[in-house]
Amino acid sequence: MTAQIKFGTDGWRGAIAEDYTFDSVRRATQGFADYLKATYAPAEITRGIVIGGDRRFLSEQFAATAAEVLAGNDIPVHFCGGGIPTPTIAYAVKVRHALGAVNITASHNPPTDNGYKVRDPNGGAIDPAGLTQIEDHIPAAVSSCKQTAFKAGVSAGLIMEFDPAPAYVEQLQRLVNLEPIRQAGFKIMVDPMWGNGAGWLTRLLGGAKTEVFEVHSARNPIFPEMLRPEPIPPNVDAGLAAARQIHADVAAITDGDADRCGWGDENGVFVDQLRVYALLAMYLLDVRGERGPIVKTLSTTSMLDKLGQRFGVPVIHTGVGFKYVAPAMIKYDALIGGEESGGYAFRNHVPERDGLLSNLYLLDLMVRTGKTPTQLLDRLFDLVGGPHYYDRIDTRLPDLAFAAAARKRLDSALPATIGGKKIVDKVTMDGYKFVMEDGGWLLVRFSGTEPLIRVYTETMDQSAVQAILQDGLRLAGIAG
Structure with missing residues (x-):
């Protein structure tokens, strides 16, 4: 029986070798290809699609399969391979002037799963109406899929391999001044949860007075010491214990594909994702003095509504998932958008969750205020009327x-x-x-x-x- 492919809150996900197979990936990609050809003019199609993936089992091979199907449909592919953070792939869409992206990742799901995300020309999630159209184009049989062998696609100039990291690093450096963080003398414990965020904060912040330590940084698709690479307890417990062992000033955590942010305070205690979202909004509004709408899903904190009232900015409520958040951020030119899962996106970047930038902003908040994480929470609670x-x-x-x-x-x-x-x-x-x-x-x-x-x-x-x-x-x- 042919597996049904349905795009949920953020893409299609399934159990590897059961419903998530190479043939299923081919069918999903053919549906995306037909959607693109039905939606955009031939001249726009030449902009191509960025393809990358995470560090899960066979992600590079699934990504290459998706590239082969797009190439078979004469749609150019900007291929960056596996182990690439989701926000880096999203930003590559903008840099390469691509028409969108295919991202092979199951994000925070259990190790038995893999997934398939599609993105629009802004690098953000495609809205629900677009996802329905993609589903309608997915063929029932793999025999309907067009395909060109990967090497042949490279030789024909349809598959272009590239490194998205340098442009993304330059973007981060534009958004936040890294040097004060590097010179702050912090002791930072980084937990990338065996995922795509490994090495990034060390690369960006290491080599000066601040010390950066990492746990769970190797590639290990069974995700030892956690049920899944989701940055909430109990999955973060081992990383927080490591932070306590070295008396870290803060624990910076990213999920499996590095689009979600987790945080631990100077005592190695988890700061829940609703409080983190409110801290990020406080940072932009109160510390950086920026103004603009806040987009929030109905499952996240009411502290955002109170901050909106205090600083005179509107708060836009959406359904759960970035398929709702991303379009709203674009529509309202939002300052920040996010959800309960620990995913936050920011203006002047891409309408996509970015766990690396979120952690950098939180570290910048510490530098600019001279406060510890617990002191920052006290400041937040003063603004919103008490602890939530x-x-x-x-x-x-x-x-x-x-x-x-x-x-x-x-x-x-x-x-x-x-x-x-x-x-x-x-x-x-x-x-x-x-x-x-x-x-x-x-x-x-x-x-x-x-x-x-x-x-x-x-x-x-x-x-x-x-x-x-x-x-x-x-x-x-x-x-x-």
Whole structure:
């Protein structure tokens, strides 16, 4: 039976050798090729497509297969191979004046998976309507795919190999002054989670007074010491322990494809991704004095709304995923855009998550203010009225019937209270968000990339966090 290819929150992902196969990659790429030819004029097609991938099992070979199919369709390919950070691939689209990108990566998924992301001429995620069109063009049989052997494509000038790193480094240096960070005398523990971010912060910041140490920097597609290369506990626990061992001033973490940012404070304690997003917004607004809209998904922090009010900038709410965030950033010329997963994008760059730049901005925040991470959080809480507490529970869905029953329960759910907090609104833009009288919220949402149901909350009442989450599980029929 031919595997169905569906683009979720951020691309198509599947289990290697089960539904993610070379033939499936060929079919996905043929669908993308036909979409490009149906969408753009022949003269625009000559701009070509950037192709790269991560360090997962067979990613370079899958990337080469995608290149062969595009070449077979007479679409030029700018090929940068494997081990390339997602934001570097996105920026290469801009530098090479390409029409978009194919990125072979499953980002933070388990080691059994690989994935396939497509990007637009801005280097950002293609919007949902475009993804639907690509799916509609995907052929049912691999026999419908056109293909040119890789070496033949190179000889014909259809596949052009290049190194995207130098241009990306120059861009980072334009966006943030690295020298003060290099001379700050920080002790930084970097955890690239065995992924594409390995070596980058050492390359950018090493060789001066600041010391940069790395763990999990080799290529190892089974991701030892973590369940998956997602920069949240417990996956970051080993890296944070290494940071504590050397008494690091900060832990800088990137996920498997380096588009997400994780952070640990001077005590080796994880700073959750909602607080990191608020810190980045505070840095741009309060420290750099910049102004512009903030784009946020409904699953991320309400601290952004409070910062928006304080600094007089609009806050745009979207569904979950950069397929919503990227178009909104372009439409509103946003200062920053991001989501709960730890992915943040910035103006004057590309509308794509960048875990490396996010970490550099956070380090620059430390330099400019002279504050430690915990002191920076204190400053943030002063601006937003106090600490905000966040947590999330992921539950694997046993089957489609369970998922359908959960959706039916949530469709009709109208609780008066959750975790003892009065509910004043229910938002169903992308999931089921219950807004509490005190400004806190609970979100129950089905993952767009894995068979998971996620239950999230943010509240200023730390003692209520677990009760809110448990009520969320009960609403979905998972507990109680």
